[in-house]
Amino acid sequence: xxxxxxxxxxxxxxxxxxxxxxxxxxxxxxxxxxxxxxxxxxxxxxxxxxxxxxxxxxxxxxxxxxxxxxxxxxxxxxxxxxxxxxxxxxxxxxxxxxxxxxxxxxxxxxxxxxxxxxxxxxxxxxxxxxxxxxxxxxxxxxxxxxxxxxxxxxxxxxxxxxxxxxxxxxxxxxxxxxxxxxxxxxxxxxxxxxxxxxxxxxxxxxxxxxxxxxxxxxxxxxxxxxxxxxxxxxxxxxxxxxxxxxxxxxxxxxxxxxxxxxxxxxxxxxxxxxxxxxxxxxxxxxxxxxxxxxxxxxxxxxxxxxxxxxxxxxxxxxxxxxxxxxxxxxxxxxxxxxxxxxxxxxxxxxxxxxxxxxxxxxxxxxxxxxxxxxxxxxxxxxxxxxxxxxxxxxxxxxxxxxxxxxxxxxxxxxxxxxxxxxxxxxxxxxxxx
Amino acid sequence: xxxxxxxxxxxxxxxxxxxxxxxxxxxxxxxxxxxxxxxxxxxxxxxxxxxxxxxxxxxxxxxxxxxxxxxxxxxxxxxxxxxxxxxxxxxxxxxxxxxxxxxxxxxxxxxxxxxxxxxxxxxxxxxxxxxxxxxxxxxxxxxxxxxxxxxxxxxxxxxxxxxxxxxxxxxxxxxxxxxxxxxxxxxxxxxxxxxxxxxxxxxxxxxxxxxxxxxxxxxxxxxxxxxxxxxxxxxxxxxxxxxxxxxxxxxxxxxxxxxxxxxxxxxxxxxxxxxxxxxxxxxxxxxxxxxxxxxxxxxxxxxxxxxxxxxxxxxxxxxxxxxxxxxxxxxxxxxxxxxxxxxxxxxxxxxxxxxxxxxxxxxxxxxxxxxxxxxxxxxxxxxxxxxxxxxxxxxxxxxxxxxxxxxxxxxxxxxxxxxxxxxxxxxxxxxxx
Numbered sequence: 036x037x038x039x040x041x042x043x044x045x046x047x048x049x050x051x052x053x054x055x056x057x058x059x060x061x062x063x064x065x066x067x068x069x070x071x072x073x074x075x076x077x078x079x080x081x082x083x084x085x086x087x088x089x090x091x092x093x094x095x096x097x098x099x100x101x102x103x104x105x106x107x108x109x110x111x112x113x114x115x116x117x118x119x120x121x122x123x124x125x126x127x128x129x130x131x132x133x134x135x136x137x138x139x140x141x142x143x144x145x146x147x148x149x150x151x152x153x154x155x156x157x158x159x160x161x162x163x164x165x166x167x168x169x170x171x172x173x174x175x176x177x178x179x180x181x182x183x184x185x186x187x188x189x190x191x192x193x194x195x196x197x198x199x200x201x202x203x204x205x206x207x208x209x210x211x212x213x214x215x216x217x218x219x220x221x222x223x224x225x226x227x228x229x230x231x232x233x234x235x236x237x238x239x240x241x242x243x244x245x246x247x248x249x250x251x252x253x254x255x256x257x258x259x260x261x262x263x264x265x266x267x268x269x270x271x272x273x274x275x276x277x278x279x280x281x282x283x284x285x286x287x288x289x290x291x292x293x294x295x296x297x298x299x300x301x302x303x304x305x306x307x308x309x310x311x312x313x314x315x316x317x318x319x320x321x322x323x324x325x326x327x328x329x330x331x332x333x334x335x336x337x338x339x340x341x342x343x344x345x346x347x348x349x350x351x352x353x354x355x356x357x358x359x360x361x362x363x364x365x366x367x368x369x370x371x372x373x374x375x376x377x378x379x380x381x382x383x384x385x386x387x388x389x390x391x392x393x394x395x396x397x398x399x400x401x402x403x404x405x406x407x408x409x410x411x412x413x414x415x416x417x418x419x420x421x422x423x424x425x426x427x428x429x430x431x432x433x434x435x436x437x438x439x440x441x442x443x444x445x446x447x448x449x450x451x452x453x454x455x456x457x458x459x460x461x462x463x464x465x466x467x468x
Numbered sequence: 469x470x471x472x473x474x475x476x477x478x479x480x481x482x483x484x485x486x487x488x489x490x491x492x493x494x495x496x497x498x499x500x501x502x503x504x505x506x507x508x509x510x511x512x513x514x515x516x517x518x519x520x521x522x523x524x525x526x527x528x529x530x531x532x533x534x535x536x537x538x539x540x541x542x543x544x545x546x547x548x549x550x551x552x553x554x555x556x557x558x559x560x561x562x563x564x565x566x567x568x569x570x571x572x573x574x575x576x577x578x579x580x581x582x583x584x585x586x587x588x589x590x591x592x593x594x595x596x597x598x599x600x601x602x603x604x605x606x607x608x609x610x611x612x613x614x615x616x617x618x619x620x621x622x623x624x625x626x627x628x629x630x631x632x633x634x635x636x637x638x639x640x641x642x643x644x645x646x647x648x649x650x651x652x653x654x655x656x657x658x659x660x661x662x663x664x665x666x667x668x669x670x671x672x673x674x675x676x677x678x679x680x681x682x683x684x685x686x687x688x689x690x691x692x693x694x695x696x697x698x699x700x701x702x703x704x705x706x707x708x709x710x711x712x713x714x715x716x717x718x719x720x721x722x723x724x725x726x727x728x729x730x731x732x733x734x735x736x737x738x739x740x741x742x743x744x745x746x747x748x749x750x751x752x753x754x755x756x757x758x759x760x761x762x763x764x765x766x767x768x769x770x771x772x773x774x775x776x777x778x779x780x781x782x783x784x785x786x787x788x789x790x791x792x793x794x795x796x797x798x799x800x801x802x803x804x805x806x807x808x809x810x811x812x813x814x815x816x817x818x819x820x821x822x823x824x825x826x827x828x829x830x831x832x833x834x835x836x837x838x839x840x841x842x843x844x845x846x847x848x849x850x851x852x853x854x855x856x857x858x859x860x861x862x863x864x865x866x867x868x869x870x871x872x873x874x875x876x877x878x879x880x881x882x883x884x885x886x887x888x889x890x891x892x893x894x895x896x897x898x899x900x901x
Contacts, residue, residue: 184593414892462856
């Protein structure tokens with residue numbers, strides 16, 4: 036008889052094989068669905084999105100009761116109030132999911148777009164056609180509404196999706212997935228256009244992110260640790276959304292009243308969003324004029340200030356340590372640094388920032404131009420608050436995240452970020468000489 | 469006293485540390501150079517390219533004698549004639565390098581381009597600005613001219629380059645690199661804009677492809693084994709150029725004379741290029757009309773034919789095994805398959821092909837439209853030979869390879885493929901409500 040250690044090993048390896056086989060099957064089905072979806076018209080895809088919305092409307096009762104089970108379990112497990120809040124699927128959030136589906140249905144379908152077809156001297160016409168990426172794996176935490184957002188954006192952009200939500204939302208996600216499935220069937224599209232990983236086994240994530248044959252891109256949505264774990268383990272390309280250490284730089288040629296409004300809004304619009312300002316930079320030439328009133332207004336909002344030496348000569352503030360310059364507080368805390376001028380501001384941002392979203396407040400055209408060219412961030416703003424960094428604000432309709440990658444897509448990722456372009460070459464019997 | 473095994477271990481680890489330190493230093497220098505290059509004007513970059521061309525012209529003697537040393541060594545090592553040929557740097561190839569630099573200097577600079585700036589309802593102007601990727605690592609084999617091509621394209625697109633050529637071309641590459649360095653200095657740009665890895669130690673490649681902090685993308689140029697080795701080991705994103713298993717499909721609505729000219733050219737223009745046709749698909753409705761004359765013409769060129777059963781009922785051909793459908797021959801060999809119709813052709817291409825370049829010959833608008841939408845390749849052609857798959861033929865001026873990736877860039881990679889786009893957001897005191 037095998038020892039218990041041996042038995043456990045065998046059981047583990049069987050479990051892994053099952054999980055691997057399950058994920059492989061999902062991948063194969065997704066690949067086949069993607070081949071059909073690639074050719075689906077906008078009308079067919081929109082019909083599915085609208086059918087999903089109708090299903091959500093009809094299934095409100097079931098959605099709420101499935102969610103109640105997740106919430107009950109979360110409370111038993113002692114999850115934090117913030118996590119329980121994210122998990123919640125009340126009528127307002129169900130409304131938002133329905134509106135989200137309608138918004139995506141109303142967006143222009145990017146697939147098949149050929150923005151120009153140039154004619155070469157030999158008469159060959161050459162252009163690029165926008166096409167789906169193929170199969171997209173989405174790995175996310177707690178918020179069950181991501182299930183519908185991700186499904187909608189992937190479907191509309193012609194991609195098959197494999198979704199892997201957090202185990203804490205399993206009942207909610209199952210109920211939402213059933214609405215998605217029913218919507219697809221109603222519209223005559225394959226069910227495998229949107230699939231869920233049917234196990235909470237961690238092995239499944241490992242298999243998904245290394246299944247290059249059947250998965251074309253992985254998009255993790257969640258905290259830094261999730262994203263780093265996935266990036267480190269994936270062989271499939273990952274569209275990452277890392278943190279936002281965002282700056283506002285007050286140039287010596289800024290309208291200082293405007294600069295205060297922008298800085299206040301960038302910090303206080305919402306503390307927890309990735310576009311919130313974490314460090315305020317101020318040109319030394321205007322620091323004495325600018326900072327005292329700025330500090331007073333931030334103080335009214337209860338924002339804790341941490342400053343460099345020069346800052347602390349002008350206002351009351353704690354000491355900003357070296358680590359403050361690379362901290363994403365996501366809280367009513369702000370670090371402030373007085374800089375020598377534009378170049379110092381640019382150097383600070385490119386060195387300590389996270390290449391997410393950074394703004395200059397200035398009326399000086401030359402300085403604005405330099406800042407826009409030199410700041411190496413996915414969004415560079417002029418005289419606007421960093422909290423505008425958001426797909427809806429940018430007119431993308433909806434977003435699946437904000438990419439901090441350099442390749443493929445930077446900044447808010449909408450439908451276009453979920454597509455790629457292939458060359459089309461049209462001749463009339465052309466041969467090469 | 470340490471045993472000899474211990475001594476070796478220590479020496480090895482010291483060597484590795486040296487290599488790692490060397491590569492890290494290159495990365496840090498490249499990152500600093502990239503920050504300067506990001507803001508360089510087209511004029512400054514073009515001046516450097518032209519100065520490099522002038523250096524090559526002046527240094528012909530030195531280039532040829534450095535190359536003679538590599539060739540001598542290659543012959544001593546018994547390298548194949550094909551490899552020795554690739555290594556050769558004669559006057560014709562030096563001319564081609566000089567012309568290449570001038571061609572790249574004449575190309576439009578993509579950096580800073582903002583193709584549209586839309587105004588949101590709240591007055592915010594939002595657009596995307598084309599910017600360099602940052603630092604590009606190029607890993608290549610034998611052909612020393614890649615040193616200049618890669619340097620030119622990276623520089624013009626505003627990227628710092630770290631080049632790692634094959635050890636067989638070390639003297640040639642050193643001589644070319646000296647011309648590059650001198651050109652950069654003459655134009656007042658940092659020498660570190662283009663650097664060479666200064667060791668042939670394999671550890672250096674390993675360090676380069678995992679240096680996410682200082683390298684933004686890796687482009688391997690070489691055979692399949694090089695590319696697979698690098699893709700497997702890299703944590704930095706890789707722009708891959710895998711093989712071309714290219715198809716021509718002769719539709720039932722093709723002009724059969726045109727189809728024969730295209731197929732002949734696609735196969736025989738040059739056997740060794742990635743855009744060469746490897747499999748010919750023929751609709752059963754026209755196979756009997758099409759194939760005998762096609763076989764005769766291919767036979768005249770000495771092309772060996774391997775066919776499916778239905779093909780072999782119509783013409784003399786060897787048996788195409790299952791493995792033939794996924795073979796990149798790069799030789800005067802062609803596999804031929806008679807298919808039931810358009811859908812079978814599409815299925816065959818998407819299943820057995822390498823998503824590189826595939827063509828349909830047809831006069832039927834509906835079939836052409838379906839083929840273009842359904843074939844999942846980086847280039848899809850209509851009534852043109854697959855051997856047109858090439859950056860220069862597409863009007864890109866020059867290419868650094870043909871990407872078989874899905875993300876970021878597919879097909880020939882020119883200057884645009886070496887850039888990315890960041891959002892620019894321009895307001896006038898905009899705050900979010």
